[in-house]
Amino acid sequence: MHILLVGAGLSCAVIGRTLAEAGHRITIMEARDHVAGNCHTVRDADTGVMVHVYGPHIFHTDDEEVWDYVNRYETFLPYKNRVKTTSKGQVFSLPVNLHTINQFYGKTLRPDEARAFIEEQADTSITDPQTFEEQALRFVGPDLYEAFFKGYTIKQWGMSPRDLPASILKRLPVRFNYDDNYFFHRFQGMPENGYTAMVERILDHPAITVHLNTAFTRAQADDYDHVFYSGPLDGFFDYELGRLGYRTLDFERFTYEGDYQGCAVMNYGEEDVPFTRITEHKHFAPWEEHEGSVCYREFSRACGPDDIPYYPIRQVKEKALLAEYEALVEKVGNVTFVGRLGTYRYLDMDVTIREALDVARAYLGKAGAGEAVGA
Template identity: 60%
Template sequence: MRFIGEELYEAFFKGYTIKQWGLHPSALPASVLKRIPVRFNYNDNYFNHKFQGIPKFGYTQMVKSIVEHENIAVELCRSFTQEMRTDYDHVFFSGALDAFYSCQYGRLEYRTLDFKKIICQSDYQGCAVMNYCSIDTPYTRITEHKYFSPWERHEASICYQEYSRECEAGDIPYYPVRRADKMDLLNKYLSRAKKEKNITFIGRLGTYRYLDMDITIAEALQTADVYLTSLYEQKEMPAFTVTV
């Protein structure tokens, strides 16, 4: 509040935060609110990174190229079970931390998303992403994908509205909700996980942290380096390679 004042807080932060997280901003850690950049100029970029970009042929092609590597086997529609651990020297688990233990201590809190597809025969909103901060608008943002690749020409447009809600059993968990009043439950899982052998928890769900894609990828590469070093030095690989 002291950085932006009450007027901007009410206009941009309060309603959007309630929609996105289902909580009043006061119930969330400051790190969540600090994710929204505040500028005093006309720069409308969300990120401050010196280099920004997307894969030349899109994320689908990038991931496809990775998983089609001869040393990678992909099995779909198969849930992880503890018995699988005996098949490998080491496991890197990027699923939900509480799900790894079958939610024995209770379910951690997550937010999930519902998407509504919009097909427009022209431009829809004129930019890649527009966030809707008013509490009276049910969706949080609209993404118009063709604006991510302005070097291409598309007359029609495909957009998606995003609706945030509480993640229930069977939903896809998108956002871990780290609340100060719920840390006891998280710490139970973290304490148990840190004692595990031959497994490392990674990613947004595995470490129960709200991470952007660039940080997630950087941490994955860092984890790979730690693992290779541990093999070379014949040391035990930790359950977490980051501070959780």
Template identity: 70%
Template sequence: MSKSPVIVGAGFSGAVIAREFAEAGHDVRVIEARSHVAGNCYTERDAETGVLLHVYGPHIFHTANEDIWNYVTRWGSFMPYSHRVQTTVGEKVFSLPINLLTINQFFNKAFRPDEARAFVAEQADGTIIDPQSFEDQALSMVGPDLYEAFFKGYTEKQWGCSPTELPASILKRLPLRFNYDDSYFNHPFQGIPEHGYTPIVESILDHPRIDVQLNTVFDPKDTDDAHVFWSGPLDGYFDHKLGRLGYRTLDFHHFREEGDWQGTPVMNYGLRDVPYTRITEHKHFAPWEEHEKTLCTREYSRECGPDDIPYYPIRLVDEKAMLSEYVDLARATENVTFIGRLGTYRYLDMDVCIKEALDVAETYLTAHSEGRPIPTFVHDPL
């Protein structure tokens, strides 16, 4: 590397790439606009309650990739944690994902698995052969009653549009179970860092060849010919010259109480007339700790404005068309590689971010040693 590469963003993507470069013997600069590392995984202690706060919403590490699990646990202690989610619909509380208990509670039945499977099949809309929208997918899976209670209102709040406008693929990855398994994820490796995600990312970045600069806004026009790894929004790199890609953002309203407020880490609110999507109770993400007080967060989803933190790429028809134009523009730009959720405009879990960051680092180091250019996108956004 003729000049130290510049990594924009000190979340998992940027930190992993920086560490790989440093361990390969190269100096690297990490530039972060915020006052802290770890990106949206950032955790900190709440001064009033002592509870470990997931500042930008709850993050549960889960993966089926043993190599990635071994990688992330190299940087700190992870505690066993199996995520559970409940949902309030009207005056009743149900278990999610939809499982045998949910079905029996909702329909006031005592089905065995085969009976529940047959019953739900009767409820489902068998005329929908090739579902294209979220609503079609839901109706073809569970029928109108379960759809209205558990999916329709929540989805309208989360995405700010009708489920008829969303692709079926959003729902295809959600499980429907005919047993009493209420674990939210089915990956074999699951956990939460004992002391939060911030020390994990700090440990990854703790290398003498890594220079971390916080509270620093990077100007893409001032690269000094160094290769840039950009984990910010793809459209932001080009100052939104083709327009703004669509994102949803989140507003977090915290409140503190005595004792245990809701008895579960996450309580969804499925009906449209409740303005927030869910309430998280943060101390339940660290069941190995004890706290007399508790810290909870009401979470509201809305359209992302210019000054907001982007969380979820929308990727509807208009966004996909604009994305294609930005990808063409990016590929015509030298000395930059776009990485991570924002840089590739894709929803990525933490384990995928780490896996892709390792791929990017390997690709760059190999290309540099062989005198070849690195691709603008190691992972295709389209």
């Protein structure tokens, strides 16, 4: 088969490699001038720092096959994401842990004492939290909610936490020990030479041809046996039903001679600070040493037609529009929609790779059996 993949990010790279190894001919069209999508990394010429161009990407997973897969193409070195946050003139550790609680309240509580103390702060009248705010008030009480979650959430999503679902906060744990590792997965690390080097190796196969700076049009799908599309779902249909809602990010880059903040990620939870966080990229590669530093202030805002979409909003209005686009998808014969943009979901990198492997294997199974491969 001659198969077209639209986009050269993780989804299409993994699918393309899997199908190429099975004997298919692969063409990849990428609108940007580089591969690896939003996890694109590049080494800064002046400082030597490996920069995450579209914001930091930290690999973490419990999926052993996915961990083994990425390590086939790049050496992953140990990295623990230890996030800090500035609030009320102090620096605290996130996620909220025993150190955060004791520091914030000026106490020396043991784990069982802290658990009981936080339960006293919580609003126990909320028995079935429906919104982000209700979940936070039930989870940690008003003080910690105001200090660490409310302002950050308003800036990140551009709306009141009363209008966001409780499920968003369920991903943020509270720990009654001193573990300040942001993630809890078994495998955590960073690629020694960056994500772009990894994706380039995945795509390094004689049956794969990559065309950068090349836009895709829907009519081109007819020229191939099958298409895997990782671009915006609504964009495939030329936005004929309207645009799905996203948040985008603006980055304010600055350099510093020395160590600017002593950690990779510093959140700013107060609403009157316009940016959500500052990332200092040399700390994402703790095995390297650099005198200079490259930092980014991140600003979140509504995504316009010419912006890079980052976070799908997925509120009631967007879900209704998504259902309408899904009805159009059912009428498309030879296109499979994949990845964060193609399925309009927020996906971590490990889930993206897992789904790509599963989709590619399902395609090979159907094609090998002579079955029709639908949308």
